[in-house]
Amino acid sequence: MTHIHVLHILNKAPSHPRSVECLSALMPGDTLLLIENAVLAVASLNEYRAGIPVFALAPDVIARGLGECSENTTLVDFAAMVDLTAQAQQIISW
């Protein structure tokens, strides 16, 4: 796992205003972690900025029946979510 400047943790559905704000704040060097309702975005992932690594919390993805849709994201468990937060310089929960 490489250096992460800002880890953006997003828990809102794609149509939520906060989700839109989060996506427009992504910059090179950042990482996006989708949790809770935000994992619904794995079904329509092309809108994310190129070059931003995108992770999704596996229990939330699987719970919503999206396990087969997540080819553009890396599924992570809670242990890996903890690792991401430990490595990031800065963390924002949207």
Add this chain to the structure above:
Amino acid sequence: MSKSTLIVIDQPPYGAWAGREALDMAFSLAAFDQRVSLLFMGAGVNWLRKSQETSEIEQKSVEKNLSAAPVFGVEKLYADAAACDQYSLFPESMIAGVVITESSSELIRQHSHTAFAG
């Protein structure tokens, strides 16, 4: 970069409580001599409108609450430029002392912490 916090308000006033609780967070940091600024984005920029008259909805005016921010030691009030455009909020319709920012993502990078109240 010295340690500083950016508290973000993106919910409109009166219809939701998270903005007031965000303001309390900013005032608390300032009370403990911590550096803090507020960023209004999305519908949250409606906090900044002048001439709010709230007696008929029986809530305290957030315009009044906000006017205490510099007194409490909140360093800056920022407003997202695109959101101001969206809500037709021009400098003359805004409370005094607001700094318009074109890039909220740059602002986030200039602070060591960024937090929403809910």
Add this chain to the structure above:
Amino acid sequence: MAAIPVQNYTLVITGAPYSSQAPQTALLFAEAAITAGHTVDRVFLYGDGVHLASALVTPPSDESHWPALWAKFLTDNAIPGIACIASALRRGLVNESEQKRYALPASNLLDPFTIAGLGEWVEGTMTSSRVIYFHGGG
């Protein structure tokens, strides 16, 4: 791969149980953090998050009891769980001393949670190496 630095966390929960996923996501995160060798300095409940500390929450018996699960986790790991006093009083969450102060008919703060001011959160931002927020969804 570089070793992952050990962190001490302050967790802030602003989403209520049974109207958001925040308390359960936060609990699973906290358990994983402890398992990985990190420490959790405190859990701070803010806004609607204070409902997690109500002793009166009574879900149906076939649903997870998030306040009870959180109370056990905090007790087992000796982690302070603090509800913001301003958020708590507005939402009808009181301990015995607030009950007496305001002459209320009952108190309902679940053990081991305590009630304190936002200064506890400020302390977290000053002394914990990581502050993570768990908000309501939408």
